[in-house]
Amino acid sequence: MTDTHVHPPTSSDAGPRGDLCIRTLAMPADTNANGDIFGGWLLSQMDVGGGVFASKVAKSRTVTVAIEAMNFRKAVYVGDLVSVYANLVRTGRTSLTVHLEAWALRRRELQPILVTDGNFTYVSIDDQGRPQAIRRDDPPIAT
Numbered sequence: 022m023t024d025t026h027v028h029p030p031t032s033s034d035a036g037p038r039g040d041l042c043i044r045t046l047a048m049p050a051d052t053n054a055n056g057d058i059f060g061g062w063l064l065s066q067m068d069v070g071g072g073v074f075a076s077k078v079a080k081s082r083t084v085t086v087a088i089e090a091m092n093f094r095k096a097v098y099v100g101d102l103v104s105v106y107a108n109l110v111r112t113g114r115t116s117l118t119v120h121l122e123a124w125a126l127r128r129r130e131l132q133p134i135l136v137t138d139g140n141f142t143y144v145s146i147d148d149q150g151r152p153q154a155i156r157r158d159d160p161p162i163a164t
C-alpha cells in the first residue's frame with residue numbers, strides 16, 4: 022500500500038486554505054450565453070493551477086488523468102478575482118490527488134466566496150509521457 026493521505030479535504034465553510042496556485046481576473050471573453058463566467062473556463066483555471074502544484078510535488082511533468090467530485094457552488098461574474106488553492110489529499114505510486122478550491126472575490130466585497138471545488142488526479146510522467154514513480158525523498162521544486 023503506497024497511498025498516503027497528507028491533508029484532509031478542506032471544509033467549504035472555512036476560508037481558503039492550502040497553496041495558492043493561480044490567481045486571475047474573470048474577463049468578458051470568458052462568459053457563457055447568459056453573461057456569466059463559463060464553467061469550462063473555471064475548470065481550466067483549476068486544472069492549470071493544480072498541474073503547477075502537482076508538478077511541484079512530483080518534481081516532474083504531470084498530466085491530468087481524472088477530475089472527480091466537482092461542485093459548482095456559486096456563479097462567477099466578470100470582474101471577480103478568482104484564486105485557486107491546492108491541498109494534497111493522496112499520493113500513490115505514480116499519481117497524486119489534489120483537492121482544489123476556487124474562491125472568487127467580487128468587486129466591492131471584502132471576503133472571497135467558495136465557488137467551485139473538486140478532486141483532480143495527476144500522473145507523474147517521463148519524457149516519453151509514460152507514468153513514472155513519484156520521487157518522495159527529493160526536495161520540492163522551488164517556484
Ligand SMILES: CC(C)(COP(=O)(O)OP(=O)(O)OC[C@H]1O[C@@H](n2cnc3c(N)ncnc32)[C@H](O)[C@@H]1OP(=O)(O)O)[C@@H](O)C(=O)NCCC(=O)NCCS
Binds near residue numbers: 084085086116142144
Ligand atoms: C495518464 C496516463 C499517462 C496514464 O497512463 P496509464 O497507462 O493509464 O497508466 P497506469 O494504468 O499505470 O496508471 C497510472 C496511475 O494513474 C492512475 N489512474 C489511471 N486512471 C485513473 C483514473 N481514471 N482515475 C484515477 N486514477 C487513475 C492509476 O491508478 C495509477 O496511479 P498509481 O501509480 O498512483 O497507483 C495516460 O492515461 C494518459 O496519457 N492520459 C492522457 C492524459 C492527458 O492528456 N490529460 C490531459 C487531458 S486534456
